[in-house]
Amino acid sequence: GILRAVAKFLDATARAGFKRAIEAIEGQSSTPVVIALRRRSASYHWANAAVGTAAAIAVLAFMLFSEHYVFDLTWILVEPFFAGLLAGLAVEWLPGVKRALSPRRVRREHVTRAARARFVEDGVHGTRGRSGLLVYISGLERQVALVPDLGLHHALPERAIADAEAALEAALRGSGADGARVAAALEALAPVFARALPHHAGDTNELPDALDEQESA
Numbered sequence: 001g002i003l004r005a006v007a008k009f010l011d012a013t014a015r016a017g018f019k020r021a022i023e024a025i026e027g028q029s030s031t032p033v034v035i036a037l038r039r040r041s042a043s044y045h046w047a048n049a050a051v052g053t054a055a056a057i058a059v060l061a062f063m064l065f066s067e068h069y070v071f072d073l074t075w076i077l078v079e080p081f082f083a084g085l086l087a088g089l090a091v092e093w094l095p096g097v098k099r100a101l102s103p104r105r106v107r108r109e110h111v112t113r114a115a116r117a118r119f120v121e122d123g124v125h126g127t128r129g130r131s132g133l134l135v136y137i138s139g140l141e142r143q144v145a146l147v148p149d150l151g152l153h154h155a156l157p158e159r160a161i162a163d164a165e166a167a168l169e170a171a172l173r174g175s176g177a178d179g180a181r182v183a184a185a186l187e188a189l190a191p192v193f194a195r196a197l198p199h200h201a202g203d204t205n206e207l208p209d210a211l212d213e214q215e216s217a
Helices: 002-009 012-028 045-065 073-093 095-101 104-121 150-155 160-172 179-187 190-196
Strands: 033-038 133-138 143-148
Touching: 012 033, 012 179, 012 190, 033 104, 045 073, 045 095, 104 133, 104 143, 133 160, 143 150, 143 160, 150 190, 160 179, 160 190
Parallel strands: 033 133
Antiparallel strands: 133 143
């Protein structure tokens, strides 16, 4: 189920990997990092409604046009409704269905919006050098959004953020829910931030290193 998938993604190995990734980036650059993980960034309830409606129509069509069964009018009224309700509820436990029915562009908009809100709520914008970085990972969408503060944004090459997001999403979309693989991909990006904002002896860690794991949507 969903909870088992989340627990598997954030097992002890993954947690240790994310800790190493934060230490690598902050140790090589002047970039304090916050990692936020979300089960999903939006509810996508329209997918529940679409599947439920399709199931209700299918059951109704079967009951009306079946050549082998005759149904009482009361059941023709009631059964499609309950079939649609159950199918719609089942989608809540099938994130792959919601993902398949949601265009990538729509999922990206939700992830980007949620990441930008998290950037402010987690205070990533509050560092003295405006060099903070939010790494926002959203499970259902299998997407990652990196939100750099202004100082870091101006120091990075033009496509650095897009390329980094692509590398992390490739790790996220691999077989199985493997947070350690995503953590390793994030740690491998440390030199990118080191080249943009090299570490200085006087740098202090201005943001918490603990993973932000609050539930969402």
